Amino acid sequence: MAHTLAPLAAGAPTRSPTIRVLAAFASNADCNLASLGFAAGVDFDRLLKGTSYEAPFGQSPFAFSRGLNFERSLREGGYGSVFALLRESMGFEIADARVVSLREGYPPNRHGMIMRSRRTRALLDGMLREEVSAPNLIDGAVLATSVGGVRAYFEADALAARGRGPIHIGEVKSFPVVDDRGDPEKVGQALDQAAMYIHLVRNVASELGHDPTLISADAMLITPHNTGMRPTLSVKNVQPRVHRARVLLASVPSVADIAAFAPHGLSFGAIADQRPAGSHGKQELDPRADRRIDALHGLADGVGTTYRPLCLSTCGLARFCRERAFAGGSPNIAGAQMVRMLPGIHSLGRAADLAAGAPAAPTEAPAAAQLVRAARLYDTHTAAGGR
Amino acid sequence: MSHLEAALAARAFRSGRACRSAQLRHRRFVARPLAIVLYELGAEPFSAAAISYGTAPENFHQLAAGEPRNRDLAFAMLLRFARWFNSQFERPGTTREVLQDGDREVTRAVSAPQIVVVNRASVEMLGRLGRRLAYLPTDGPRPADPELVRLGQHLQFLARHASQPGQQLVISLTDLVNAHWVTPQSDFERASLGAVDAYIDPPASPAWDWQRERLGLPVSTAWRARRARAQGFETAALAERFPIGPVPDGDDDEVLEPLVDAFNAARDRRTTPRVIEGLVAPIHDHYRPLLQRTWEMLWHVFERERAWPESPSVARRWDEDRDAYTRHLDWTSTGGRNRTRQTPRQSAMTMRRLEDAKARLRAEEACDDSLRMIPYLLANKAIEGRVVRIDLDHKEVARVRAVRRPLLTLLSVDPCPMPRNRQLWWTGHPRGPAWVVQDVTSRADGSAVVTLQLSTSSSGAPMPAVGDHACFSMHNTEGHWSQKLPDAVPWTHRPATPPPALGPIEEQAS
Numbered sequence: 001m002a003h004t005l006a007p008l009a010a011g012a013p014t015r016s017p018t019i020r021v022l023a024a025f026a027s028n029a030d031c032n033l034a035s036l037g038f039a040a041g042v043d044f045d046r047l048l049k050g051t052s053y054e055a056p057f058g059q060s061p062f063a064f065s066r067g068l069n070f071e072r073s074l075r076e077g078g079y080g081s082v083f084a085l086l087r088e089s090m091g092f093e094i095a096d097a098r099v100v101s102l103r104e105g106y107p108p109n110r111h112g113m114i115m116r117s118r119r120t121r122a123l124l125d126g127m128l129r130e131e132v133s134a135p136n137l138i139d140g141a142v143l144a145t146s147v148g149g150v151r152a153y154f155e156a157d158a159l160a161a162r163g164r165g166p167i168h169i170g171e172v173k174s175f176p177v178v179d180d181r182g183d184p185e186k187v188g189q190a191l192d193q194a195a196m197y198i199h200l201v202r203n204v205a206s207e208l209g210h211d212p213t214l215i216s217a218d219a220m221l222i223t224p225h226n227t228g229m230r231p232t233l234s235v236k237n238v239q240p241r242v243h244r245a246r247v248l249l250a251s252v253p254s255v256a257d258i259a260a261f262a263p264h265g266l267s268f269g270a271i272a273d274q275r276p277a278g279s280h281g282k283q284e285l286d287p288r289a290d291r292r293i294d295a296l297h298g299l300a301d302g303v304g305t306t307y308r309p310l311c312l313s314t315c316g317l318a319r320f321c322r323e324r325a326f327a328g329g330s331p332n333i334a335g336a337q338m339v340r341m342l343p344g345i346h347s348l349g350r351a352a353d354l355a356a357g358a359p360a361a362p363t364e365a366p367a368a369a370q371l372v373r374a375a376r377l378y379d380t381h382t383a384a385g386g387r
Numbered sequence: 388m389s390h391l392e393a394a395l396a397a398r399a400f401r402s403g404r405a406c407r408s409a410q411l412r413h414r415r416f417v418a419r420p421l422a423i424v425l426y427e428l429g430a431e432p433f434s435a436a437a438i439s440y441g442t443a444p445e446n447f448h449q450l451a452a453g454e455p456r457n458r459d460l461a462f463a464m465l466l467r468f469a470r471w472f473n474s475q476f477e478r479p480g481t482t483r484e485v486l487q488d489g490d491r492e493v494t495r496a497v498s499a500p501q502i503v504v505v506n507r508a509s510v511e512m513l514g515r516l517g518r519r520l521a522y523l524p525t526d527g528p529r530p531a532d533p534e535l536v537r538l539g540q541h542l543q544f545l546a547r548h549a550s551q552p553g554q555q556l557v558i559s560l561t562d563l564v565n566a567h568w569v570t571p572q573s574d575f576e577r578a579s580l581g582a583v584d585a586y587i588d589p590p591a592s593p594a595w596d597w598q599r600e601r602l603g604l605p606v607s608t609a610w611r612a613r614r615a616r617a618q619g620f621e622t623a624a625l626a627e628r629f630p631i632g633p634v635p636d637g638d639d640d641e642v643l644e645p646l647v648d649a650f651n652a653a654r655d656r657r658t659t660p661r662v663i664e665g666l667v668a669p670i671h672d673h674y675r676p677l678l679q680r681t682w683e684m685l686w687h688v689f690e691r692e693r694a695w696p697e698s699p700s701v702a703r704r705w706d707e708d709r710d711a712y713t714r715h716l717d718w719t720s721t722g723g724r725n726r727t728r729q730t731p732r733q734s735a736m737t738m739r740r741l742e743d744a745k746a747r748l749r750a751e752e753a754c755d756d757s758l759r760m761i762p763y764l765l766a767n768k769a770i771e772g773r774v775v776r777i778d779l780d781h782k783e784v785a786r787v788r789a790v791r792r793p794l795l796t797l798l799s800v801d802p803c804p805m806p807r808n809r810q811l812w813w814t815g816h817p818r819g820p821a822w823v824v825q826d827v828t829s830r831a832d833g834s835a836v837v838t839l840q841l842s843t844s845s846s847g848a849p850m851p852a853v854g855d856h857a858c859f860s861m862h863n864t865e866g867h868w869s870q871k872l873p874d875a876v877p878w879t880h881r882p883a884t885p886p887p888a889l890g891p892i893e894e895q896a897s
Contacts, residue, residue: 052624056627056628056636057637058636058637058638058641059637060428060429060430060635060636060637060640060641061429061637061640061641061644062428062429062430062431062640062643062644062647063429063430063637063640064429065429066429066430066431067430174430175430175432176432176433178433178515178518178892179518179727179728179887180728180887183432225894226892226893226894227433227434227458227519227892227893227894228893228894229894230894283601283638309573309574309575309576310575312573312575312576313575319624322624323620323624326620329400333571333572333573334396334400334571334572334573335573335574337388338388338393338396338571340388341388341390341392341393342393348396348397348400348401348571349397349400349401351393351394351397352394352397352398352400352401355394355397355398367390367393370390370765371390371393371394371397373390373765373801374389374390374391374393374394374395374761374765375394375398377391377761377764377765378391378394378395378406378758378761381410381757381758381761382410382758384757
């Protein structure tokens, strides 16, 4: 990714920048450590392998092959089933079947990504100008954006399609939709990714001098129908999610500034698992784990982290950060509601002291009074053993 | 969240152990529940890869489908499960009591089955399996066994009934434990039964044994000592590492994949029971420790919670559960099917019913259990104190003539910022008449003298005696009449698109 950050990522597991990864990162965008790792292209999900904080995000091979099979079935016959759906639900006509796939013919590196992003830009320009030769469907587009002041390229799983109206973004997912409903959590993630794609394409449109609203906020979701693999298309307006994506990306602080706070000479490589592959069992702990974790503490102390329970489902370092937050007694570990219940009280330990009658500072007093009363009532009633 | 929960979470953080937020168990536990543990394969939400079931810890049965993506194999396993489940589920319905409903006689099952699972995801999975099976055709080119269809209908009913607040036919242990204990964990962490359980009694967590076995450590003195000192946070972090289903862990599925490939190669598209039985053993053995782990956790938690005394109001809710169960059995025995999507009228009524059930559940729990009342005391929706005076002969002029309106004076140690004329109910008799706040006098030491007036002249109304400690709250546990809905659905409530058609969700004939 960014060349200036390359030394920081040296020796660490990296991941290919996709819009899926970007959408997952967006919810941690206010965390300096997450921003730094993201901009450097480090794969946090694998960074802590072999330590007790290892992320539990291993994907089932069955789920993985299900996804691949479904995507492959869509590409069969020149995207025949996709165009059938587009005709059925989106008003496409038989003639609208020009496809460009950018998934093949480019080197799998940064240079290839840049080439694909230029091509994507040219294709989108043609689509927006309604040129006769412009494609109706782009698969494997690459879009560029700036994250924390660093230029980055993202590969899209989704499709961009234009028939007779605005451009629509279509996210392909392999979870089934039954009775017009899918797993709400997975639908939410899919719509977040589509919204991120819409946001990036709108940026490109603006840069090219087009009206960004030519890219519709109605995201298409292409999923299997019922228990088989026959695709179905659902449409959902994701305007609020597009807005959220824009705000989150804009809020990422300058990565160069963050990097300046990293301890000198420290890189993610020092934190990564350096054991050769196949030299150890899957669950086996790395004998160097403690030293790696110390290095990560150094980095986290330098740049700062923002832990909240949501991280547990999106960030590979979450268990590490949770333990740091627990050690400090941060009310954050119990969730945002707890934080709101304890205004002016910086830790759960302090809340326990206040509830037990410790004198409260003026800023703590309002919440402390309630805590004291709650604790007194609890003790009275537990001692009384019922009514 | 209330300040009680915040105070208890802080206390649990300090002590490393969860705090109990109830003095009673607010759900009925039957003597022999139907315990079910489920596993999915990868991302196949409408199939079960493995199931274990039984009615007691030592009564463990296990099934594995082999290849759950194959319809015949998936259904073959579910059919074996259905034979056990249907007989267990339907048996309590055969003994009925006769009740008078107006001038009509109705029957009600004297007992009902209770299904116990570890988490809500399991309940949802049962619902999905129900969705898949309930509408299968029992005739035509690929007839399904009627036993499977009945299983589907039962599971669909249970998953739907599970959303009724306070119901007791389906116990999701994670929800039950979270409703009775407070830990300094987030909602995300509290969705893991192992993690919540770890905070309640850290050294007792089965995760310690699992970890020891995984690492191949001996039961040494040092290990025992470490376990005995264990705190909630570290134990929860350990317990989280052991998935308990139904969603499989990626690493476990990675071990499973070659087994399934070998199984599919060896069976060579054959699905006959004799072939499968000879080949399924490695897959069966793969799931055995996973299912047993969850099984152990399920009973470990169930038995601990069973030891708490049951709250009085569960009896009334159990009657409702028996009603729902009886109605379901009678409806399915007439071949009745349920919609997958409710009509606007049905959903309005369901919404109302769920809201009422929730309000009534809160009221009953608060009146049964003084710890449950604390959030209402903190929110000034209840007052408690010592009864210092009762004036049974107090009279008020209602319209024309003076009627008896007893007055009760309560001394509360806490301030009572409550408006006049607010209606309260005595927790000792929450179905009885209301008391109305007549006067509140705050005293310099922060205490308050509250005068309440009974809203009826009936001399039989129960009330506390002078000197008693009493609590009056916003809660009354009387049910409500169902609302009157317009005959025609208003245009605002008509769906834009017709609901999806009712039918099987099988796509291919593989």
